[in-house]
Amino acid sequence: MQEPSGPLKGLRVLDLTRVLAGPTCTQMLGDLGAEVFKIERPEAGDDTRGFAPPFVPKTKESAYFVGVNRNKKSVTLDIAKPEGQAIIHRMLEHCDILVENFKVGALAKYGLGWEQLKAKHPRLIYCSITGFGQTGPYAPRPGYDALIQAMGGVMSLTGEPNGTPQKVGVPVADLFAGLYGCIGILAAVNHRNATGEGQQIDIGMLDTHVAWLANQGMNYLATGENPPRLGNQHPNIAPYQEYPTKDGYIILAVGNDPTFERFCKANGLEHLLADERFATNPKRVQNRQLVTDTLTPVMKSKTTAEWIEALEALKIGCGPINTLEQVFADPHVQARNMVLELPHATGETVTVIANPVKLSATPPDYRSPPPVLGQHTEEVLGGLLGLPATEIAVLRERGIL
Structure with a gap:
């Protein structure tokens, strides 16, 4: 793995996320130069490793997982066990940012909630991404993209006028939550640079979904009338x-x-x-x-x-x-370098969608492909924490790693 470069070089991220919203956030941080340690369950890993087919050709990696997990080091660790929690605490001594998308209160059971960590790690930036945020009557509920699209109103706006409500064809609720989370983290980093203080960032998928209702949300607030489904027509412009x-x-x-x-x-x-x-x-x-x-x-x-x-x-x-075939063959998309190839740990080359942020001085850094499960466990625990190989071997035998 190459040394990080980019505007976030020097920042370390403890990534306790899985599926899409959280990994979208942490991949963006990794692309911008942060060193990201992705904590995964031993043997199982991130749920999306099993979201297949399709798999990336000639690998056992799902296309879903590969799409949002480059520039990360995979460490297998059972945080439900005290030994795993102790390792997390040791890693936090070396990390600037923690990103998690567990259900509200779940990490507190392991001594890893914000309230439990902030006194010991006052510079820590702690980003929580959940379906409904840390407060409010729905806070304990799990959040899923289609559910949030339904509850957030966009399905009432999408589809043909006489048809049924439709969700967007990609998981926009997850993606927007991840990107808003990244924006919040960057703001918190700037605040910490000025004051030395960390803070918690509370991202609720429903909140972010309401926020990006944009002109349609404003149309409702201005009139008190729910905008009708218009198919592919624009609510405020014609034709x-x-x-x-x-x-x-x-x-x-x-x-x-x-x-x-x-x-x-x-x-x-x-x-x-x-x-x-x-x-x-x-x-x-x-x-x-x-x-x-x-x-x-x-x-x-x-x-x-x-x-x-x-x-x-x-x-x-x-x-x-x-069609997507036409998108990726489009000369403009190609000229903008929106597809890239990375050498994978399997020996194969994986093709992924590039980061769209074009920075003139510090462009996105594609230093490593999405990792295979546990690929960097020994490297991180031995190099970052200084654990001897014998201790790592014992932890592995006991199912902690």
Whole structure:
């Protein structure tokens, strides 16, 4: 494993997370240069190691696990046993940040809760990521992505108008919670740099989900009316949706009135500009079905490629609806280096999605692939803690490691 580089170089993270929200947070920290020690259950490891198929080709590693666990050192440790807890306490003497996503109160049973650690480790930054946060009536409940999408309102906004509520096709509740957790940690690091004080960061998935309701949440607060499901249409802009073309579909994004005027004049639709139902964006939003019905036959007159060429020349927002095969083959995605290959402990090469944060002076650091289970146990316990090989062997025999 290469030495860390990046803006967080020198920071050490004790990673007590699994599945997606927590590992998303800690991978981001690792990409930015922090040294991350991922604590996993002996033999079983992170649950997502078993979230398969698919596996990464020629390995026994699930694609799910590999996607959010690079730049981490895997240490197997049973924290339910006193010996495992003692090792965690020793590791904390060398770590700056602890990230966990256990149920509320679970780590306190092992003497590893925030209230138990803060006096002994006053500089510790302790980030808890749970379904519903550390307080409130739902705090004891487990949190799952689909559950949070349902309770957080986004499912009521997603889907066709006459269809059933739909969740987003990727686990956005988990991902946003992890990213908000990372933001909170970076703020806490800055605070500690100024004051020397650590603190707890309380991330609830439902909280973060409510926060990113964004314009739709504000639409409700402004009107008291639940926004309806609109399929692929925009609640505040029209036309801004998918349209059928001669050979497929395209997204047409007309963001303002001058853009709509250019669209109309280029496509023989000048008469619409004199129709008050089309004259301004608020009117088009009020008459969105009329706008859709009027433009649909126009959009069907050309192929997707013909529309993209014509609309880009007019500086009108547009784009194809890509499959993932088309996404990863897209020349822009490739030019932005959004896919990378890492040598894996199995001897194979694993292909992963890159970090999207482009930093001019301290870019993301891809120094190690996702680890195999327990790959770094001896290295960390021997090197960081100075445990002799004989003691490590005894711990392994007793099932602690």
